[in-house]
Amino acid sequence: MIGYFKLLMMDKGNGCSFSGVVSTGTFSCAIVVVTLILLRILYVMYWGSRPFGGKATKPVSTLIVLGSGGHTAEMLNLLAVIQKDRFTPRFYVAAATDNMSLQKAQLLENSLAEENGTRVPDTAQFMQIYRSREVGQSYITSIWTTLIAMAHALWLMIKIRPQVILCNGPGTCIPLCAIAFLFKILGIRWSSIFYVESIARVRRLSLSGLLLYKLRMADQLFVQWPQLHGKYPRATYVGRLM
């Protein structure tokens, strides 16, 4: 040990050896940091899929990702039965190329506000998000568009920081869920992610569903057909939404 220090002192002027020590230090530091991060990820994955103990009393801010077309139709069916006083305020996000979905959500919120005598801006907000990839877009240009979509998703998530995320594909929800998962790891916000696989998926999960399932990003993943539950046992079978 002493000999080692002597050697160090002797070699003090030698930049090469010095940087060697520094890099050893950095290296072990990096290992500690990486281990901590991994532990944190495992912690998030472990606790993510477990229900909250105790009783919830306060309403939760909720991000609702509308996936366009049939996906939006399924989501609206879910929203129709969910207790709106518990899931409030609600933030609706849809792809920038999809103008129907937000209109439909707006109709729902308008009729809700009329029923309860409230104002829509107090309970709901509507936002658009850039899509990472449009149907038929080439994979090379989609690298660039994915980056823009990620940055935009990050901006939205910093603003919203939802406690609950409801999504059901397609890909629009992936950047938002990934950022929510990152926020969980960093301790910025603990969002519970609920993903409902589309009724169209009978035998195989969609790519979005598979990602959220395999990477354990979704706290709960619901499927509408028993065959899927057989194949992906951590998914919960809930029957048809349509």
Added chain:
Amino acid sequence: MGDHEGDDRTRRVVFVTVGTTSFDALVKAVDSLTFKQELASKGYTHLLIQMGRGSYVPTKSEGGNSLAVDYFTFSSSIADHLKSASLVISHAENLVGNNELNMSTIFETLRLGKRLIVVVNEDLMDNHQSELAEELADRKHLYCARPQTLHQTVADMDLNSLLPYIPGDATPVAKLINRFLGFPDD
């Protein structure tokens, strides 16, 4: 189109819907002479085709003694056409997909209790649409066909063997989400 219900008691419409995309193989299949003869022999009087972005244009016909044929590209009142139809033949993509104009035409048709044949487009790369069509066909809610087998499906079909579709229910999902978050059951 003067689609007034009850105008003519003997009016029996077959409504073919492609959706927002194109499906020329389906339009070609229903436009074939033998297929139209088959429909006429089954007692149908009108064939109405919503052809979407397809390039194949079917031949119009006033009808007279045979089947009357008409077509259009898009319409905002798909629901009305579904309601007035006796038989609906739909592109499987209408099951879900990014179909904003006639969103979930197939579920709409099933809810209306209409007889339905879903036609799968095998040229599409991500052909998960057939998964659901086949599942619903196995459960006898509809018939599932390919453009080249559609004629046979219509010839063989026994529409009375189809079972009514009971619409799904989202309350189990809502309940599970509530329970997960610690909200009490109502």
